[in-house]
Amino acid sequence: MSKYLKYLISYHVYAGTVAWLLMRLCGIVLTIYLACHLGIIFWFGKNSASFTTFLHISEHPGIRILETFLIWTVCYHAGNGIRLILMDLGLGIRWQKPLFVAIMMLSLILTIFFVYLR
Numbered sequence: 001m002s003k004y005l006k007y008l009i010s011y012h013v014y015a016g017t018v019a020w021l022l023m024r025l026c027g028i029v030l031t032i033y034l035a036c037h038l039g040i041i042f043w044f045g046k047n048s049a050s051f052t053t054f055l056h057i058s059e060h061p062g063i064r065i066l067e068t069f070l071i072w073t074v075c076y077h078a079g080n081g082i083r084l085i086l087m088d089l090g091l092g093i094r095w096q097k098p099l100f101v102a103i104m105m106l107s108l109i110l111t112i113f114f115v116y117l118r
Contacts, residue, residue, distance in 0.1 A: 015097040019080055026077040033070060072111040079103040 044054040057063070083099050086092045092099055 015100040019083070019096075019100050019103075022076065023080050023084075026073045026080075029070075029073050030077060033073075068111065068115050071114050072107055075107040075110045075114075076103065079107055 040054065044050045080100075080103055083092070083103055086099070087096070
């Protein structure tokens with residue numbers, strides 16, 4: 001086994017690393033969503049018949065699952081942004097892991113709330 005592979009297997013993943021990675025992934029997902037959203041509005045917003053067709057497509061259960069994931073992505077990205085602001089101000093540096101867990105739980109709770117709200 002190579003030295004690099006041993007290093008990868010023994011690597012300890014910290015909460016800050018996971019938070020950083022999820023923040024970047026959520027940012028990419030939100031950017032892709034924004035581009036798709038603007039494209040769909042442009043494409044289907046031309047007349048009422050095509051928009052009605054789009055509304056029927058958006059009722060598909062797979063789309064609902066993607067919407068739920070999108071809601072979680074927005075909640076996590078916003079919560080982690082607030083956590084990063086606190087870190088930049090020097091507040092909560094010692095509580096990085098508990099803040100990360102709290103943001104994950106709050107994101108999940110808000111996602112459940114918003115999904116059942118619609």
